[in-house]
Amino acid sequence: MRPSAVAIRCAGLRKVYPGRPPVEAVRGLDLEVREGECFGLLGPNGAGKTTTVEILEGLLEATSGDVEILGMRWAQSGRAIREQIGISLQETKFSDKLTVRETLTLFRSFYRTGLRPEEAMARVSLEDKADTWVKNLSGGQKQRLAVAVAMIGDPALLFLDEPTTGLDPHSRRQLAEIIRECRQHGRTTLLTTHYMEEAERLCDRVAIVDHGQVIALGTPRELIARLGGEHVVEFSVESADVMREIAETGQRLPSVTGCRVEDGLIHLSVIEPHVVLPALLDWFRQRQWRLASLVTRHASLDDVFVKLTGRPMGTNP
Numbered sequence: 001m002r003p004s005a006v007a008i009r010c011a012g013l014r015k016v017y018p019g020r021p022p023v024e025a026v027r028g029l030d031l032e033v034r035e036g037e038c039f040g041l042l043g044p045n046g047a048g049k050t051t052t053v054e055i056l057e058g059l060l061e062a063t064s065g066d067v068e069i070l071g072m073r074w075a076q077s078g079r080a081i082r083e084q085i086g087i088s089l090q091e092t093k094f095s096d097k098l099t100v101r102e103t104l105t106l107f108r109s110f111y112r113t114g115l116r117p118e119e120a121m122a123r124v125s126l127e128d129k130a131d132t133w134v135k136n137l138s139g140g141q142k143q144r145l146a147v148a149v150a151m152i153g154d155p156a157l158l159f160l161d162e163p164t165t166g167l168d169p170h171s172r173r174q175l176a177e178i179i180r181e182c183r184q185h186g187r188t189t190l191l192t193t194h195y196m197e198e199a200e201r202l203c204d205r206v207a208i209v210d211h212g213q214v215i216a217l218g219t220p221r222e223l224i225a226r227l228g229g230e231h232v233v234e235f236s237v238e239s240a241d242v243m244r245e246i247a248e249t250g251q252r253l254p255s256v257t258g259c260r261v262e263d264g265l266i267h268l269s270v271i272e273p274h275v276v277l278p279a280l281l282d283w284f285r286q287r288q289w290r291l292a293s294l295v296t297r298h299a300s301l302d303d304v305f306v307k308l309t310g311r312p313m314g315t316n317p
Contacts, residue, residue, distance in 0.1 A: 007157050007188040008033035013065035015051050025051040027212035038179055038189045040203035044309050048212035057087050057159055086155035090162050092146040096135035100126055111153035120148040139166045158189045196302035210309045223304045228257030229269035232299050236265050236292040253279050
């Protein structure tokens with residue numbers, strides 16, 4: 001793999017859906033994904049990430065902008081691109097009365113080279129379901145079959161659109177190992193997920209998309225560092241009036257770089273917990289306020305997401 005090789009490049013990407021008024025889903029988005037990395041594309045509902053991914057996959061045509069996949073363009077090299085990519089969609093419908101083996105054999109026939117169906121089944125732990133009809137699979141098993149289908153052509157670039165939705169913890173760990181294995185062999189993975197801890201653990205870099213544009217890009221560690229604090233102090237109080245006052249003035253506490261309220265909890269981004277905790281407790285004693293709960297933890301990609309978008313993952317704009 002060349003150090004400067006790029007698997008995905010898009011510049012000035014726009015997608016406008018006709019209507020009254022027209023809906024601009026993607027607004028001049030720029031993005032580069034390097035060969036061999038696991039890249040996370042994150043965003044709240046309606047942010048434009050699904051539209052972006054479907055354009056990259058060749059399922060949608062952009063209104064304007066430039067897209068290159070593995071150094072090729074869809075208009076000139078569509079068949080060559082399809083030979084080298086694998087796609088697992090958010091929802092995939094297979095024929096109910098084909099078995100797992102038959103489904104994989106069918107999709108394997110679309111590629112000149114690739115994995116044997118048995119090998120694809122083994123990678124997602126579906127060997128014991130080889131002769132089971134698709135309609136008799138559980139939701140999680142169908143999701144694993146979708147990932148196996150995406151991998152059957154042994155692609156250089158793998159698109160995984162929320163692949164762990166509906167999977168049990170063991171299956172999620174298995175999929176994580178598949179992604180790590182792809183990276184070890186120089187393969188590229190573009191991952192969308194609603195699980196922030198999953199993106200933080202698996203992705204070399206992530207882009208956060210909101211209102212059709214990339215609003216943050218970097219490694220998970222870099223994005224967390226931009227919060228201004230590596231730790232979070234979360235607490236709740238028994239009075240709504242007290243919570244409002246703390247939300248307005250909490251950032252004045254020593255070592256605090258940010259303060260927000262979410263789900264009835266006050267979240268302080270802090271540099272040194274051992275400095276802010278005594279000051280916080282003294283503040284409460286002086287004002288005769290009562291804490292209902294108090295937790296300290298490391299800052300996460302979820303904290304970055306909420307700070308940048310103003311809402312948790314999975315909510316609408």
